[in-house]
Every structure is written in structure tokens, then in C-alpha cells.
Amino acid sequence: MSYDMHRYLTDPFQEIEELGGGLFKLNIGPQHPISGQGRFIVLTDGEIVYDIEVDIGYSHRGIEKILEYKNYIQAVVPLERMVMLDTSNILMGFVRAVEDLYGIEPPPRAKYIRTIINELNRISSHLYALGLFAESAGWNPAVFIWTTVDREPILDILEMITGARWSHSFFIPGGVRADLPRGVKERILDTMDYLERRLEVYEDAWIYNETFRMRTEGVGILPRDKALEWGAAGPSLRASGVKYDTRLNEPYSAYPELDFRIVTHTAGDSYARGWVRFEEIKVSIDLVRQAIENIPEGPVKKALPPRPVKEETLARAETARGEINFYIYTEGRDKPYRVKISPASFRNFFVIEQMPKIQEIKLADVPPLIYSFDPWFLDADR
């Protein structure tokens, strides 16, 4: 059965509209359906979902165009506005691209500091995502409050290191802005111990709970070949059995010197995606501990040479939502001629749109399906 639902695209403020023939068009959004502004248009017949259309672009700020007017240091600030939860990982991709263009390597200590901040950011972002995922499956509001509270000590550490809880602007091409403050090591280790204890509570109360598994297992199964073909990114890709993580496959920062594993799952359903995120928090805790123990001494930044040595580059980095890549074309100047940002959520939204085409999805399963991908409208909109 196929419907041309795009001719039904009418008033976004009419929540439910009857289309005749037993069909309903349901608007989820555009005000804050997840986090940010965007809309899911769901075409249903009673309980069965025939089509999901994702309407993004409500917060398109033209970051790609803005970057054409900024030099590489100024570009840091607008770029961070893509995902406020995960700013350092977003920035990491850009910083890698610029360092590749100029042909420099940051000092070793800067690499370790970057790793620590990236992993702390990843933990905080995953905790937020898991809270929302729990909420979507009817675990409202306990787990979301827990995860929000448990993000606070991490944000406090980030504030201690960078001076800001969210948008740190801490990475610059060539290193990081400042060295670690005194006493941060003990605080990080304490917080990691605390988090580990909290994760055990989550396991008992929620992630291995039978009710939660019944609600999310088998919902929205994404097969491996489709995940690759449609370009799923990050935990959504790994939950479908693809062993790929930019941190290991394209080593950057201190990751090649640290010991960690890629978390994968073969089921490819909503539960698997949530579970991969949960296990990745444990991996990140381990990475932070290793990095803070083995951090070398030395300078934390290096000046950029006057001109880039390369004309173009494609750099990849792993954000909490998956891979982000930056294609930068420069004419040998200190400003980019063209920046193409390819964020993870942009790819995952397309996968969400395709899900009803390969399986039957019930209307009640739509929220857990969407939240399990952890998409972020501002990330996709740029």
C-alpha cells in the first residue's frame, strides 16, 4: 500500500487530521517533540503506521555559510551551537580537519586533555539520551530525573576545566586553550566511582528490567545491510552489528594509546540501541580513568603555521550521536572557501523515515523508536 503523503503536508498546527479512508495524519511537533524544534508527520490507519515523514529545518542557522565568513579560530563559536550537550565532540571533527589542512599535530598533553573532555561530554550526552528514551517507553519521570541529576557532577568538572558547563569553546586548532587545573584529577576519579555505582542502580531498576525490555525489544528492527545503505550513524549503526567506531577506525587524540572496545549488538532493535549507549558510558568511564592516569607533561597548544598546506580535506570524528564529518575546501587562505558538515542526526532522521517501509510499526511504538536513535534537530539543521 503506498500513499503519497506529501500532498497532505498542510497546517503544522492541526494535530490530527482525518484524510478519509480511515487514514489519519498526526503531527508530532513542531514545538519540542524531542529536544529542539522539528516535526514528525505520522500517517496512520488506526494503530498501524504507514509512513513517518521528518520535517526538519525549523532551526536552520546556516552554519555552513557563516563559516565562510570566519577564520578557523572564530569558527569555533558558531559551530558549537549544533549540539549544546556534546559541544566538544562536534568541535573535534572541525579541529581535526583544520589540523589536517595545516599539517600539524597537537602536543601529546593536549591530546589527552581532549580525550578526557570528549569522553565526559559523551557520558553527559548519553545520560540525557537514555533519560529521554526511558521517558518515551513510559518510565516517566524517574529515570530522566536520575540521569539529569547524575549529569551535574560531570558538568561541574567541565566547568572546572573549561570555565563553562556547556559551550566550552575549549578546543582550538593546534591544542586546547588551557591546562588542567589543580585538584581536577581526584575530582574526576571520585566522580567516575560515583557514576559507576549509579550505573549499577540503573541496571537493576531499569535497563535489565523485564517491563522495559518487553516495551522496547523487537521495536524498529534495523537490519545490518539497511543500516549501511541508509547511512545510520553511531550507536544506531553499532546496534545493528557493524563494528565501526571512528575513535578506533580513524584514530585521533589519545585513543590509539588507550585500551578500549567497540560496543556492538546484533539485534538492531530499539532496546539494542539503548543498550549500546548504556554500555558506552562504561567504556567512556574507563577511558577517562586511563587518560587521567597516563597523561603526559608538556605544553598544551601549538601555533598554526601561516598558511594551510592542503587544499581540501575530509575529517571524521565520533560524537555521542555518531560520526560527524567535515569536508573543507580552502583556497590556501585562513578562511574556508566551503565547509560541508555532515552530522549524525541528519543521517539518522533519514533512517527513521525509512523504518515503516520495512516492517509494521504500531503508533504506540513510535516514541521509543524515535528516541532510541537519539536524534537532535539542531544537529541536523545546522
Added chain:
Amino acid sequence: MDPQRLSSLLSERFGDKLQVVRVEPRRLYIKVDHSIAHDVARMLKEQGFVMPITMGGTDFPKKNVIEIFYGVWSPDHDFVVVMKFDIDRNEPRFKTFIDIWPGVHNYERETWELLGVDIEGHPRLKLLLLPDDWSFEEEGHPLRKDFDATKYRSPWGDER
């Protein structure tokens, strides 16, 4: 297979219509003639490059071309191929790659609206990122170099 090997395979098959721009440990940048772009794409897919990771275009008003690029990754070989080709800026159009890489669907939509490139055979060319009342005739395509972004400066003052 590594990028070096693939580049020699490609040059062997397509001759001087394909130009290897640069070979790096995990990247291969190639520039192809517009006429063989789909053949190259099909060959890349046969070689295992199934996953599109980026797609877009760059506007070059001085050369009067728009350069389109596709980045694809292979789970078997674990490196990225960036395939680029030029299209005429006065008549910007090319045939869609959705039949080869379905994941480029939204990227092509985005290129259509932001760069003003007509993508033939695309099933859903409608506004994705731009506002619903955006007019191409009056306001143009934002990523073109002749688009004046300073028009859209904040009403709350000069923030450069």
C-alpha cells in the same frame, strides 16, 4: 584493499576520464568526468563502498562550474572515497544517485535547495532546511557565492 590499489583499479578501467587527486592512508580523492560519474559510482558500490557519509557541492563562479562531491565508506576496506565531478554553473543539473546509494536522499535534497542544482529523477525535491515561504527567484540559493548573507544580519545590532 587499500586506497592505492583501488586508485589503480579505477584508472585502469576509466582511463583519462578519471583523475586521481590525492591518495592518503584512509582517503582517496578522485575527480571524474560528469559523463562517467554513475559508472564510477556503480563500480565503487560493487567494490563494497555501500555507505554514503557525505555529499554536497562547491560553487566556483570564476571557473563557472559547481563541483559536486560524494563521500562513501566501505565496511570491508575501511576507508573513504571522495568522488568529485564538475557540472556547468549555467545549467546546473545531474542525474540522481539514489538508485546506487539510497542514503544520499536528503543530501541531494539539501544540495538542490542550498546550491540550486537540479537533480533529475529525485523523487522528493521539496524544501528541507529553508523556510516554507522561501523563494528561489527573490532570495536565491544560500550556498552560491553570489548570495549576500549580510542581508540577514541580526535586527538587534551589528554582530559581525
